[in-house]
Amino acid sequence: MLMGEIVLHNNRNQNQSLHLLLLALALIVCVFLALVVNVHYGIDVVYTHLFYIPIIMAGVWYHRGALLIAGGLGLVHISCDYVINHGLTSSSLLRMGMFLGIALIVGLLSEKRDLLYQELQKSNNVIKETEIIYKTVAGFTSDWETWEDETGQLKYISLACERTSGYTVNEFSENKTLFASLILEEDQERWANHRHDIEFDKGLHSEQFRIRNKNGKIVWIEHICRPVIDKNGMFLGYRANNRDITDRKQAETKLQEANQKMGVWVSELEERTADMSQLIEMGEQLQICQTVEEACAISAQYIQKICPSSQGALYLISPSKDLAEAVNMWGDSPSTEKVFMPLNCWAVRSGRPHLVDGSHPGLLCGHITGPSDGQYLCVPMMDHDEAIGILHLNHTAPEQEQQKSTGKMCSEHKTQLALAVADHIALALSNLRMRETLHQQAIRDMLTGLFNRRYMEESLARELSRAEREKKPVGVIMFDIDHFKDFNDLFGHAGGDALLRKLGAFLNNHTRRGDIVSRYGGEEFVYVLPGASLEETRLRAEDLRQGVTELRVFHLGEPLGKITISFGVAVFPEHGLTSEAILKSADTALYRAKNEGRDRVVVASTIG
Numbered sequence: 001m002l003m004g005e006i007v008l009h010n011n012r013n014q015n016q017s018l019h020l021l022l023l024a025l026a027l028i029v030c031v032f033l034a035l036v037v038n039v040h041y042g043i044d045v046v047y048t049h050l051f052y053i054p055i056i057m058a059g060v061w062y063h064r065g066a067l068l069i070a071g072g073l074g075l076v077h078i079s080c081d082y083v084i085n086h087g088l089t090s091s092s093l094l095r096m097g098m099f100l101g102i103a104l105i106v107g108l109l110s111e112k113r114d115l116l117y118q119e120l121q122k123s124n125n126v127i128k129e130t131e132i133i134y135k136t137v138a139g140f141t142s143d144w145e146t147w148e149d150e151t152g153q154l155k156y157i158s159l160a161c162e163r164t165s166g167y168t169v170n171e172f173s174e175n176k177t178l179f180a181s182l183i184l185e186e187d188q189e190r191w192a193n194h195r196h197d198i199e200f201d202k203g204l205h206s207e208q209f210r211i212r213n214k215n216g217k218i219v220w221i222e223h224i225c226r227p228v229i230d231k232n233g234m235f236l237g238y239r240a241n242n243r244d245i246t247d248r249k250q251a252e253t254k255l256q257e258a259n260q261k262m263g264v265w266v267s268e269l270e271e272r273t274a275d276m277s278q279l280i281e282m283g284e285q286l287q288i289c290q291t292v293e294e295a296c297a298i299s300a301q302y303i304q305k306i307c308p309s310s311q312g313a314l315y316l317i318s319p320s321k322d323l324a325e326a327v328n329m330w331g332d333s334p335s336t337e338k339v340f341m342p343l344n345c346w347a348v349r350s351g352r353p354h355l356v357d358g359s360h361p362g363l364l365c366g367h368i369t370g371p372s373d374g375q376y377l378c379v380p381m382m383d384h385d386e387a388i389g390i391l392h393l394n395h396t397a398p399e400q401e402q403q404k405s406t407g408k409m410c411s412e413h414k415t416q417l418a419l420a421v422a423d424h425i426a427l428a429l430s431n432l433r434m435r436e437t438l439h440q441q442a443i444r445d446m447l448t449g450l451f452n453r454r455y456m457e458e459s460l461a462r463e464l465s466r467a468e469r470e471k472k473p474v475g476v477i478m479f480d481i482d483h484f485k486d487f488n489d490l491f492g493h494a495g496g497d498a499l500l501r502k503l504g505a506f507l508n509n510h511t512r513r514g515d516i517v518s519r520y521g522g523e524e525f526v527y528v529l530p531g532a533s534l535e536e537t538r539l540r541a542e543d544l545r546q547g548v549t550e551l552r553v554f555h556l557g558e559p560l561g562k563i564t565i566s567f568g569v570a571v572f573p574e575h576g577l578t579s580e581a582i583l584k585s586a587d588t589a590l591y592r593a594k595n596e597g598r599d600r601v602v603v604a605s606t607i608g
Helices: 002-041 044-050 052-085 090-140 160-165 169-174 178-182 185-201 246-287 292-306 346-350 399-404 412-443 453-470 484-509 534-549 579-595
Strands: 144-149 154-157 205-212 218-229 235-244 311-317 324-330 354-356 375-382 387-395 474-481 516-521 524-530 565-572 601-603
Touching: 052 090, 144 160, 154 169, 160 169, 160 218, 160 235, 169 178, 185 205, 185 218, 218 246, 246 292, 246 412, 292 311, 292 324, 292 412, 346 354, 346 375, 346 387, 375 412, 387 412, 412 453, 453 474, 453 516, 453 524, 453 579, 474 484, 474 534, 474 579, 484 516, 484 534, 524 534, 534 565, 534 601, 565 579, 579 601
Parallel strands: 565 601
Antiparallel strands: 144 154, 144 235, 205 218, 218 235, 311 324, 311 387, 354 375, 375 387, 474 524, 474 565, 516 524
C-alpha cells in the first residue's frame, strides 16, 4: 500500500508541472489580449470569453485555487474597462462575479472528482497488493489453489500445482480439462457428483479422490471448494483448495491396519485367556478324579471345548506296551484307528509331538485313516520318560474352511495348548496310577497279590451290613494249605513263597468279580462271597478244592508235589450275625476238616 502511495505522489508531481506550464501560457495569452487587443483595438468580446479558459483550467487542476486566477483576471478586465470607458461599469462588475462563480463551481466539482479518483486509486492499489500477497503466499504453500469465475473459466492457479501434479500453470491454463483428466477412472463418478453438488448448492463442499501425476504416481487429493460472494451477495465464482493428503491416507491405512492387527491380537488374547481358563479348570477337575476312566472322560470334554473344530481320540497304552486303545473318541470321523500298536505312532517313537499338515510335512502315523492332505497332531503323554498314552487331534476339512476356523488346531498356540493338555492328562493319570498302586499296596498282600486281612475284615463288615438291609446271605470260606510246614522244611521259605504265589494267582483267576479273597495269615486264607447261599458257598469251595489238586508248582525247576487244601464254610446269618462270629464259625469248620483228614470241605454247625 505504501508503494502505491509513492507512485501516486510521483505521478501527481509530474502532472502539476505540466498544468502550471499550460496555465501560465493561457494567462499570458489572456493578458496579452487584454492589454494589446482590447486596449488598442477595442475588441472586448474576444478577450472576455477567452478569460474563461484559464479559469476553467485552474478550476480543473487547482480546485478552489481557481478563485485567485478568476479574481486576478477580473481585476484585469475591470482595469481595461476603466481605461477604455474612463470609469467602472456594471457590466465589468457582473463579469467579475461570473468569473468568480465559474471558478468556484468548477473548483468544487474538480475537487470532488479528485477525491473520488484518489479513493478509487487507493482501492485499486489495495486490491492489487492483496492479490500480489495472496499469490505470493499461495505460491509458497503446499496447497494447490485455483480460482474460477461464475462461468467455470479458470482465472488463477497457484504454482503449487506443479509440485503436486507435475504440470505447470501454463499447461493447466491452456488445457481447461487437464485437471479432470488426471482423476482416476474409479473416482470419476465421485468427482462428477462433487461438481454437481458445487454447481447446484453453491455451498462449501469437500471431496477426496486420486489423481495420477505427470510421473505416473498416484496422489490423494482433498478438494475443498467454496463460493466467492461479494458484500452485496453477488456470486463471483469459486475458490478451490487442492491438498495433497497422500501421506495422511497412507498413515490412515497404516493406522487401520494397526487397528485390525490390534483387534486380531485382542481376539487372540481373549481366546488364549479363555483357553487357559479352560485348561486351569480341566486341571482342577482332573485332581478330583478317582479313576482313570473319569479322568479320560473329563479330558475329552475339555479338549473339545479348547479345540472345537478338531476331531480326535485319547489313547491309553497297556502296561505290556504292545497295545494303544482309544478310551474316548470325538468328532464325526476321528480318522484314526481305535486300537493299534504304539510303535505305529511317530509321537511314541520320538517321544515328542508329531504334527503333519501343509506347513509341517512329514510321514503320517500308521493309525491315521483320514486323507493325506489333512492336519494331524499326535502328542505323547509321558510319565518319567515313558509313554502311557497318546492325545490325537486332526482336522480334515477343506483348506478354506481350515483358514476360517477359529479353532484350527495346527496353529502354534493350539499346538502348545495341546501339549499342555497332554501334560495335564499324563500327570493326572500318573497320579491316579500311583494312588491305585498305593491303594493296592495298602489292601493287598505283596506275596500272593490277594487282599490283605485288614481289607477283608473291612469289606466283610460292609457286606454284612448291606446283606442285613437287603435280607441277603453272605458266604465265608476259610481254608489253608495242608502240610504247609512240610513244604517249608523240605524246600525252604523260598519254596513256600513260590507255593503261596502260585496259589494266589490261581485264586485271582478263579474267583468271581466282586468276591473278596484274602490272605488271612501265613498259609491261611478267607474267601467272602456276597449274596451266596450256603449251598452255593459249599459248591464254590468244592470247586476250588478240586482245582487246587490239579495245580502244579515248580521251584528251581523241581515240582513241589501235590497240593491239597482244607475248607471251612459258614454263611450269614445261619452261622453268625457279626464278622467275628462268622469267621469263628468258619475257622471251627476248618479245624474239623483238618481233624477229619484234610483235603475236604466242612460246613459249620448252625448256631442254636
